[in-house]
Amino acid sequence: MAGEILDNQGRGDAGWSWPPIHPEGRKYGVIAVAISLVPLLILDWEIIGWPLLMLSAGVFAFFRDPERVVPQADNAIVAPADGIVSLITTVEPPPELRIDDGSGHAGLPEGPVTRISIFMSVFDVHINRAPIAGTIRRLVYIPGKFVNADLDKASEENERQHILVERNDGIAIGFTQIAGLIARRIVPSVKPGDTVAKGQRVGLIRFGSRVDVYLPAGTDPKILLGQRCIAGETILAELGTQGLLEGISQ
Structure with a gap:
């Protein structure tokens, strides 16, 4: 969709898609996942590991970078x-x-x-x-x-x-x-x-x-x-x- 022209007369093609993750957030998401895997896979502390894994998904979501349709009116x-x-x-x-x-x-x-x-x-x-x-x-x-x-x-x-x-x-x-x-x-x-x-x-x-x-x-x-x-x-x-x-x- 990036760069595509859409208007209020129906021109263009729009649809939902998973938003990409901003590069600044990818490292934090990977670190969060790695930390959550320690209690899950090594220590067998599922009561801690699963909430941490869910928090990792939240970190990725925080850095989401969806496409936007920008109004082009000059004023x-x-x-x-x-x-x-x-x-x-x-x-x-x-x-x-x-x-x-x-x-x-x-x-x-x-x-x-x-x-x-x-x-x-x-x-x-x-x-x-x-x-x-x-x-x-x-x-x-x-x-x-x-x-x-x-x-x-x-x-x-x-x-x-x-x-x-x-x-x-x-x-x-x-x-x-x-x-x-x-x-x-x-x-x-x-x-x-x-x-x-x-x-x-x-x-x-x-x-x-x-x-x-x-x-x-x-x-x-x-x-x-x-x-x-x-x-x-x-x-x-x-x-x-x-x-x-x-x-x-x-």
């Missing part, structure tokens, strides 16, 4: 992460995405913007994707704490990585990968200067975390607080589109 900003929209608030973007970094490329402008926070539990896919097509202008890693990623202060206190993507027309989107209580490593797969497609994989965060997205001024979310997002598929916002949207939890 669409897609979700960079799977998970629940846990916060929508107005803030100043992080200084790492705003200040002059000496690269010759401008950062995000000064002034408050809408920040959408997507919380990923250990059951969500943890592959992160580019919200727009463009060039990676910044990739800034910040060491920090590991407080609950669902808390607002995690944006300023936790270990995190800021990414700035700039379109050909100069519009830029900043987003931040944030480690959480269990997450202990942010793994990028891009670097400054790389050109990415909308929805392209840009990295992952291991074992539960959060991603913040900073919308450009004059753009409101097209999603609701509490809504579930699918990375590369859910449209977070449409550039230049504003307006209140309401939903009912039921």
Whole structure:
């Protein structure tokens, strides 16, 4: 299915298949299986071995990397992460995405913007994707704490990585990968200067975390607080589109 064009008129061929495992997770899955086989095959401790073997399957599942159908509308900003929209608030973007970094490329402008926070539990896919097509202008890693990623202060206190993507027309989107209580490593797969497609994989965060997205001024979310997002598929916002949207939890 990868690379195939599908549309809302029925063009293309879609079907379910087992998702592949991200290379970063294969070694952890193999290690988990090896550990579970020791009590099963050597010590004959089935009461321990079988739960460990089931946990090994969970490790492989955590690193699953399913294909996604990415909307190609030019003004669409897609979700960079799977998970629940846990916060929508107005803030100043992080200084790492705003200040002059000496690269010759401008950062995000000064002034408050809408920040959408997507919380990923250990059951969500943890592959992160580019919200727009463009060039990676910044990739800034910040060491920090590991407080609950669902808390607002995690944006300023936790270990995190800021990414700035700039379109050909100069519009830029900043987003931040944030480690959480269990997450202990942010793994990028891009670097400054790389050109990415909308929805392209840009990295992952291991074992539960959060991603913040900073919308450009004059753009409101097209999603609701509490809504579930699918990375590369859910449209977070449409550039230049504003307006209140309401939903009912039921």
